[in-house]
Amino acid sequence: MSQFKFSKLPLEGAYLIDNFYVGDNRGGFTKYFEKDIYGNAGIRFSVNETFASISAKNVIRGLHFQTNNPQAKLVSVVRGKVWDVIVDLRVQSPTYKKWISAELSIENHRALYVPKGFAHGFVSLEDETIMLYQCEGAYDKETDTGVLFNDPEIGIEWPIEEKDAIHSERDLQLMSISEYEKNPISMS
Numbered sequence: 351m352s353q354f355k356f357s358k359l360p361l362e363g364a365y366l367i368d369n370f371y372v373g374d375n376r377g378g379f380t381k382y383f384e385k386d387i388y389g390n391a392g393i394r395f396s397v398n399e400t401f402a403s404i405s406a407k408n409v410i411r412g413l414h415f416q417t418n419n420p421q422a423k424l425v426s427v428v429r430g431k432v433w434d435v436i437v438d439l440r441v442q443s444p445t446y447k448k449w450i451s452a453e454l455s456i457e458n459h460r461a462l463y464v465p466k467g468f469a470h471g472f473v474s475l476e477d478e479t480i481m482l483y484q485c486e487g488a489y490d491k492e493t494d495t496g497v498l499f500n501d502p503e504i505g506i507e508w509p510i511e512e513k514d515a516i517h518s519e520r521d522l523q524l525m526s527i528s529e530y531e532k533n534p535i536s537m538s
């Protein structure tokens with residue numbers, strides 16, 4: 351059995367979380383969120399919506415955010431494995447444009463807490479990988495956007511070859527960082 355464990359990441363407000371997990375003769379049991387335990391760890395998070403995506407191996411999704419009323423997100427994997435990445439897009443932040451990655455999988459029972467003001471993306475490392483999102487705040491179709499996964503000013507070192515990656519049409523048309531800076535995420 352392992353209890354929730356919260357590790358602060360070097361980008362302020364972001365956490366890597368070991369979920370509560372217990373295995374037994376039937377299989378296993380994982381808890382993905384408990385408001386009071388998160389609150390005691392200093393994460394005030396209130397879930398407004400949940401959704402999931404399923405991806406073949408080598409799908410890159412992101413890097414996504416909303417410019418108005420940005421959502422905080424708690425992301426976990428309920429099948430398969432991802433290499434997850436977040437980018438600090440708070441223009442006033444000392445770690446602006448810095449990124450950090452973490453492997454999340456059904457085996458390691460890990461989650462990533464992505465505060466407001468970050469872009470989020472991942473690459474799936476196995477077929478039929480299911481990513482679960484729990485989000486604070488509402489989806490805003492009008493300002494749901496992102497920056498390019500390979501923007502050189504961010505410089506993410508993706509763990510797969512670009513020739514193998516599968517993207518949505520939308521993700522290939524996302525902004526550069528210099529375009530982003532004309533209309534950055536509103537943190538108010």
Ligand SMILES: Cc1cn([C@H]2C[C@H](O)[C@@H](COP(=O)(O)OP(=O)(O)O[C@H]3O[C@@H](C)C(=O)[C@@H](O)[C@H]3O)O2)c(=O)[nH]c1=O
Nearest residue numbers: 401403411412413414415423470471472483489518520
């Ligand atoms: C995120 C979202 C999408 N949609 C719609 C828009 C579109 O028609 C369809 C699929 O959306 P997308 O192509 O944007 O899905 P996807 O590329 O998986 O988007 C996700 O990517 C990762 C990296 C994130 O961080 C998430 O917050 C989300 O942006 O679902 C909603 O209706 N509500 C939502 O909350």
